[in-house]
Amino acid sequence: MVSYLNLAAKEARRSHCRFRVGAVLAKGGRVLLSGRNKFRNSSTLDYRIGTFHAEEVLLRRVRPPDRSIMYVARVNVQGDLVMSRPCDRCMEGLLKSGVARVVYTINNDRFGVLDLSTP
Template identity: 50%
Template sequence: MRLIDLAVRQALRSRCRYRVGALIVAGNRVLAWSPNIPRNSPTVDYSHATFHAEEAVLRRVQNASGAVAYIARVNRSGETLLARPCPRCQQALAAAGVAKARYTTGPMTTDIMSFY
């Protein structure tokens, strides 16, 4: 299984309006994984306030130096969509020492972003 497919599986687990999943990989080892997570109580518009998947996965990893982040977004049908990290998540990934991020850009396509 490709690593981006594991990020897609995390996105499918999301309960948010925009379903995004991420994982951090160092070498051949998956260090952490997470979908985006609702931030508020379910009674307070939880579909729009989330911890981004990139933020959530960085909270679970101790050392991401030199690692690669895989990020995927899916629609209701499970098709992959554009999942380019937002500027805040790009800063968080770079600050954590992540070297690259591979993200989905559409059905069956990906792109890479370098932080060095």
């Protein structure tokens, strides 16, 4: 589990956004896809949502297989892991997509788990 979070953190460090977030989609011990948050083409179209969140980037690129797990990591300017719990908009997309669990960073030493498979 930690290796997937490390991969998500590596993706986050490659982001050019103010809040650097990376995500990894995995199932059965295999990485299916990884990505990071990205700027939209024109933030003037919707000033409240200037980026595609890392979770959205993955969900737009592939339909996750049922029971897959998404790992999400956010890094600060110093490169330390910080809270990366998915926002309400991303949670809605994750629930609709069939992702069973989300593992997210809390800090360098802790992570949280959201079980989406239970009602």
